[in-house]
Amino acid sequence: xxxxxxxxxxxxxxxxxxGNPSGRPVGSLNKSTLxxxxxxxxxxxxxxxxxxxxxxxxxxxxxxxIERFVPVCKERSISLELEPAAxxxxxxxxxxxxxxxxxxxxxxxxxxxTLTNMLHLQxxxxxxxxxxxxxxxxxxxxxxxxxxQKESLQLxxxxxxxxx
Numbered sequence: 001x002x003x004x005x006x007x008x009x010x011x012x013x014x015x016x017x018x019g020n021p022s023g024r025p026v027g028s029l030n031k032s033t034l035x036x037x038x039x040x041x042x043x044x045x046x047x048x049x050x051x052x053x054x055x056x057x058x059x060x061x062x063x064x065x066i067e068r069f070v071p072v073c074k075e076r077s078i079s080l081e082l083e084p085a086a087x088x089x090x091x092x093x094x095x096x097x098x099x100x101x102x103x104x105x106x107x108x109x110x111x112x113x114t115l116t117n118m119l120h121l122q123x124x125x126x127x128x129x130x131x132x133x134x135x136x137x138x139x140x141x142x143x144x145x146x147x148x149q150k151e152s153l154q155l156x157x158x159x160x161x162x163x164x
Contacts, residue, residue, distance in 0.1 A: 078107050080115075091123050 029037075039046065053061035080101055085091050095116060102112035 078111055080107060082115075085119070085122060085126075088123065088126060091119060094119055 050061050050064060054065045080098075082094055082097050083090065085094050098107075098112050098115045098119070101107045102109055107115070
C-alpha cells in the first residue's frame with residue numbers, strides 16, 4: 001500500500017516536510033570525502049607514480065601533471081608606457097594611449113578594457129576628491145557669510161542726515 005506523501009499541488013514537498021523524514025544521518029560523509037580520506041595516506045606514492053608514468057610517455061598522466069602542477073596562466077604582465085594622469089586634462093590622452101596599444105596589438109582588448117576601467121576609477125576618485133574640496137570651500141565661505149551677516153546686524157544704524 002502506498003504511503004501518502006505531503007506534497008503541494010506542483011508535486012513539491014510542503015515547507016518543513018520531506019520525503020525522507022529521518023533525513024541524512026548526523027556525521028555521515030559524502031563519497032568524495034570518504035575517497036579523499038582513503039587516498040590521503042597514499043598521496044605521496046600516488047603523485048610519484050603519476051610523475052613516473054608521465055616520464056615514461058603516458059599521455060594521460062602527462063596531461064594530469066601539466067593541468068595540476070602547471071596551471072593555465074589567466075593573465076599576463078604587460079609593459080606599456082603611460083604618462084601618469086596628474087589632472088582631468090591628462091586622462092583623455094591616457095585613454096587614447098590605451099586605445100592605440102589595443103589597435104597596434106601591443107595589448108589584448110581585454111587588457112585594454114581592464115586598463116580603461118582602472119583609468120575610469122582613477123577619474124572617479126579624482127572627481128570625488130575635487131568635489132570634497134569644493135564642498136569644504138563652500139562650507140567655509142558660507143560660515144564667513146553667516147559671520148558677516150551676524151556682525152552687520154549688530155552694528156548701530158545711523159540716522160539719516162548726519163552722524164550720531
